[in-house]
Amino acid sequence: MENDKYLKTVIIDKLIGNEVKEFEDVTIDEVRLNLYLNGQKTISMMCIPKDQDAHAIGFLMSENVISSMKDIEKIHISEDGLKVYVDAKINKDSIANLYKEKTLTSGCGGGITGNIDGNIKVAFNQTSFLIKANTISSEIKIFYKESELYNLTGCVHKAMIYLLDGQTITAEDIGRHNAIDKAIGKCKIQGLDTTKSLLFVSGRLSSEMVIKSVMHKIPIIISRTAPTYLGVQIAHKHGITLIGFARGKRMNIYTHQGRIDV
Amino acid sequence: MENDKYLKTVIIDKLIGNEVKEFEDVTIDEVRLNLYLNGQKTISMMCIPKDQDAHAIGFLMSENVISSMKDIEKIHISEDGLKVYVDAKINKDSIANLYKEKTLTSGCGGGITGNIDGNIKVAFNQTSFLIKANTISSEIKIFYKESELYNLTGCVHKAMIYLLDGQTITAEDIGRHNAIDKAIGKCKIQGLDTTKSLLFVSGRLSSEMVIKSVMHKIPIIISRTAPTYLGVQIAHKHGITLIGFARGKRMNIYTHQGRIDV
Numbered sequence: 001m002e003n004d005k006y007l008k009t010v011i012i013d014k015l016i017g018n019e020v021k022e023f024e025d026v027t028i029d030e031v032r033l034n035l036y037l038n039g040q041k042t043i044s045m046m047c048i049p050k051d052q053d054a055h056a057i058g059f060l061m062s063e064n065v066i067s068s069m070k071d072i073e074k075i076h077i078s079e080d081g082l083k084v085y086v087d088a089k090i091n092k093d094s095i096a097n098l099y100k101e102k103t104l105t106s107g108c109g110g111g112i113t114g115n116i117d118g119n120i121k122v123a124f125n126q127t128s129f130l131i132k133a134n135t136i137s138s139e140i141k142i143f144y145k146e147s148e149l150y151n152l153t154g155c156v157h158k159a160m161i162y163l164l165d166g167q168t169i170t171a172e173d174i175g176r177h178n179a180i181d182k183a184i185g186k187c188k189i190q191g192l193d194t195t196k197s198l199l200f201v202s203g204r205l206s207s208e209m210v211i212k213s214v215m216h217k218i219p220i221i222i223s224r225t226a227p228t229y230l231g232v233q234i235a236h237k238h239g240i241t242l243i244g245f246a247r248g249k250r251m252n253i254y255t256h257q258g259r260i261d262v
Numbered sequence: 263m264e265n266d267k268y269l270k271t272v273i274i275d276k277l278i279g280n281e282v283k284e285f286e287d288v289t290i291d292e293v294r295l296n297l298y299l300n301g302q303k304t305i306s307m308m309c310i311p312k313d314q315d316a317h318a319i320g321f322l323m324s325e326n327v328i329s330s331m332k333d334i335e336k337i338h339i340s341e342d343g344l345k346v347y348v349d350a351k352i353n354k355d356s357i358a359n360l361y362k363e364k365t366l367t368s369g370c371g372g373g374i375t376g377n378i379d380g381n382i383k384v385a386f387n388q389t390s391f392l393i394k395a396n397t398i399s400s401e402i403k404i405f406y407k408e409s410e411l412y413n414l415t416g417c418v419h420k421a422m423i424y425l426l427d428g429q430t431i432t433a434e435d436i437g438r439h440n441a442i443d444k445a446i447g448k449c450k451i452q453g454l455d456t457t458k459s460l461l462f463v464s465g466r467l468s469s470e471m472v473i474k475s476v477m478h479k480i481p482i483i484i485s486r487t488a489p490t491y492l493g494v495q496i497a498h499k500h501g502i503t504l505i506g507f508a509r510g511k512r513m514n515i516y517t518h519q520g521r522i523d524v
Contacts, residue, residue, distance in 0.1 A: 006411065026415055028417045028418055030436055046437070047437060050434075053447065053451065054444045054448040054451055055444045058443030058444055059443040061477070062477050062478065063477075149269075154488035154507070155487070155489070156290055178307060182312075182317045183320070185313070185319035185320030188320065188323060206417075215326065226417035228417055
C-alpha cells in the first residue's frame with residue numbers, strides 16, 4: 001500500500017503473562033524535515049516524511065509567513081524527502097516573530113532533545129539490574145489510576161519515576177516532556193539517585209522522550225502506547241530498555257530486554 | 263484539594279442525542295511560564311503552573327545546561343507563578359545548542375501559534391452557517407475508522423478538514439500540529455476554500471491547535487478529547503466554535519454554539 005514506506009519493522013520480545021515470544025512489530029518513521037525558505041534554512045520539524053509540500057505550505061500559512069498560494073514561486077522536495085525548499089514572497093514581520101522568542105508548547109521538545117543529530121554525548125547506559133515484569137505490570141496500573149488531574153480534565157500527561165526501593169515520584173502536565181522534566185526535577189530537588197530507576201510516561205515514545213531517558217541515565221522507559229522508529233533506534237543505541245504497549249500482563253520489549261525478569 | 267487551583271470551570275452546552283443541557287465542565291489551566299536564567303529571559307513553555315522549580319531544574323538538566331544541583335545558586339518563583347528565576351553555573355556550549363536551531367518536535371507549535379500574547383491579528387470569525395450535530399457525529403466516526411497509519415502503529419495523530427459539500431481532506435503525522443498543517447496545506451494546494459469548513463483533530467485542543475483554526479479562519483474545531491482552558495478562551499475571543507469530547511451522539515460545545523443545529 002501507499003503508506004508502506006513510512007513503516008519500519010522491528011523485532012521485539014512480546015510478553016504475555018510469563019511467556020515471551022519474538023514478534024515483528026511495525027513502527028512509524030520519524031525524521032527531521034528541514035525547511036529552506038528562499039535558500040535559507042529556516043526551521044526543522046520532527047515528522048513523518050509524507051506530504052512535505054503541504055506540510056511546509058500549511059506551516060508557513062499558519063505562521064502568517066505566507067499569505068496565499070499566489071505568494072509561492074516554487075516548491076521542491078529533495079529526493080530523500082528530508083528537505084523542502086520554498087521560494088516565496090514572505091511577510092517579514094511574521095518571520096521575525098517566528099524567531100522572536102523560543103516557546104515550547106505542550107508536547108514540544110527543544111534544545112538537545114530536539115536537536116539531536118546522532119551526536120548525544122552521553123555514554124551507553126550499562127547500568128545493570130533486574131526488575132520483575134510483574135512489578136512493571138502492577139505499577140502501570142497504579143500509574144493510570146492515580147492521575148487526579150487527568151481524571152478531572154482528560155487533558156494532561158503524567159510521568160513517574162519508580163526507584164528500586166519502591167518509592168515513586170510523579171508529575172502531571174499538559175505536555176509529555178514537561179511532565180518528565182517535572183518528575184526528574186523533583187527527584188533532583190530531593191537528592192534522589194535516578195540511575196537505578198524506571199521512567200513511566202503516559203504518552204507516545206517519540207525521539208525526544210527517549211532522549212530525556214538517555215540524558216538522565218534512566219535505564220528503562222515504559223509507556224502504555226507506541227514508540228516511533230527513531231525512539232526505538234535511540235534506545236537501542238544508548239542502552240535504554242524501551243517498553244511500549246504495557247497493558248495488564250502484556251508488554252512489548254523493543255530493546256535491551258536483559259533488564260527484565262519475566 | 264491541592265489541585266483545585268489548576269482547574270477552571272466553564273459553562274458549556276452538553277449535547278446528548280437531540281437534547282442540549284447547560285453544564286459546568288472543568289478544564290485544565292494552561293499558561294506561559296517564563297524561565298529566566300542568570301537574569302536573562304531564556305525560554306518560555308506552555309504548561310500547567312505547578313511545580314515550576316522542578317520543571318525548570320528538570321528542563322535545564324535534560325538540556326545539559328546544568329549538570330547537577332550543586333550548580334544552582336538560587337531558584338525563585340514569582341508570586342503569580344508565571345516566572346521562574348534560576349541563578350546557576352551553566353554549560354555555555356549547551357545553552358548555545360539550545361538556540362542553535364529551531365526544531366519543532368512532535369506536538370510542538372512554534373512561531374505565532376506558540377508566541378501569542380493575546381495579540382493575534384485576525385478578525386473575529388463572523389462566518390455564519392449551520393451544520394447538523396448529526397453530521398458531526400457521523401463524520402467523527404469515519405474520521406477514526408479511516409486512520410490507516412494509526413491502526414498500524416498506534417503512534418500518529420490525524421486532522422481532517424470537512425467542507426460543507428461533504429468533501430474531506432485528511433492528513434496524518436506524529437505531531438498534532440503537523441497533521442493540521444498538512445491538511446490545510448493540501449486544501450491550499452487544491453485551491454479549496456476553508457472559510458466554510460470544520461476542522462477535526464485527533465488530539466487535545468490546547469492553545470496552539472485552536473490558534474491554527476483562528477489563523478486559517480476555520481469556524482469550527484472538533485476533537486474527541488479535551489480542550490485546555492486557554493484553548494477555550496482563545497476560541498471564545500476569536501469567534502471559533504469549539505467542540506470537545508465528540509463521541510457517538512454526544513459532544514460538549516464550549517463556545518459559539520450558534521453554528522450547531524441540534
